[in-house]
Amino acid sequence: MLESWRWFGPQDPVTLSHARQAGAHGVVTALHHIYDGRAWTPEDVAERMALVKKAGMIWSVCESIPMHSAIKLRNGQWRSYVDAWKVSLANLGKGGVPVVCYNFMPVVDWTRTNLLYPTQAGGFALRFDMIDFAAYDLFVLKRRAAEDSYDAVLIEAARKRLEGMSEEQILTLESTIIAGLPGGEDSHTRETIRGHIAAFDEISDGDMRENLVEFLKEVVPVAAENRVQLAIHPDDPPFSLFGLPRVVSKAGDVETILSAVDDRANGITLCAGSYGSRQGNDVVAMAQRFADRIHFAHLRNVIKEPDGSFIESEHLAGDVNMVSLISVLRKEERRRVAEGRADSVIPMRPDHGHLLIDDQTKKVNPGYSCIGRLKGLAELRGVIAAVDQAQTQTL
Secondary structure (H helix, E strand, C coil), X not given: CEEEEECCCCCCCXXXXXXXXXXXXXXXXXXXCCCCCCCCCHHHHHHHHHHHHHCCCEEEEEECCCCCHHHHHCCCCHHHHHHHHHHHHHHHHHCCXXXXXXXXXXXXXXXXXXXXXXXXXCCEEEEECHHHHHHHHHHHCCCCCHHHHCCHHHHHHHHHHHHCCCHHHHHHHHHHHHCCCCCCCCCCCHHHHXXXXXXXXXXXXXXXXXXXXXXXXXXXXXXXXXXXXXXXXXXXCCCXXXXXXXXXXXXXXXXXHHHHCCCCCEEEEEEHHHHCCCCCCCHHHHHHHCHHHEEEEEECCEEECCCCCEEECCCCCCCCCHHHHHHHHHHHHHHHHHHCCCCCCCEEEECCCCECHHHHHCCCCCCCCHHHHHXXXXXXXXXXXXXXXXXXXXX
16 A cells, blocks of 8 residues: 555655654645636646655545535536536646545534544544534524434534533534534625525435536546546545535445446445445445545544544544455455556555644644654554454465
């Protein structure tokens, strides 16, 4: 596997030098300063590529090309945004970027309710608390018909939770949920997010799925022509938020996506933490089922709770059996080598490491501090070595 590291560009407090010291060889990055939907030019791509090469690394994955809501709604100026997306995709391929990770989440990207949840070991983790989220949605945002999204027990728990919060705590919760997390495309206010959510009021899961399929029919041929592997990222969390449709959350969704445009260029990002956050998802079984179309892997882990809440655990300590998952991925890489595939090496990255040691005194992007990810990558590297030895002995 290609050990990679997410980097948010020159403004990232965790530098490419830090990534190299952590042992990463690939860089997962995007042109985060160009997020308004216009096409990325060959010069834009070349400039970023030059920075990565200067650091002695390779641009292994673009994560992600911004996707305007008009594409997901298929309204307004959707055609111009799709055309620009296709130009950016082609220019990435021509510039030497082999994989593009993207998502189809409406309004809010990856979402958490607590960015500094204390762990028993003294670090801090990311957490999604369903009661906190419902409290915000129901009684702060006061989304229309929000009560239809929750059962009576959760609504009452949310009411009590909010009563125990100070105004400062409420504002912190709101900022965490809607102000935008690293890699997300939009930052909202309480007023603007209501409007963005309302725009999807008439969009069902079926409509959203159809819009995704129509998008794939347009972009997959461009990816194939330019030797790019598309890797759709799952919804995070993989269930509806704010009553919005989410259609990349479980194995059936992946089956629909891959069969809609049956081309190897149309693949997935296997995010163990995202898929692992949904009750009923067997991440290892999903990896086995869709192995041929896994173009990128986020190897992070979570511990789920019955009400839908979860905490981001250490990489080897969550609900997903990371040893079994890596075994599946390494077996698939060997199969690709035997088949003669050019994409035999799957890029992976550690994700959402805990905030540890002196990173706790620094300003870093939530989930993307240095030491926590370095620790995770080292642990994953050890698992890969052990899996390789075991698999080699059985050949």
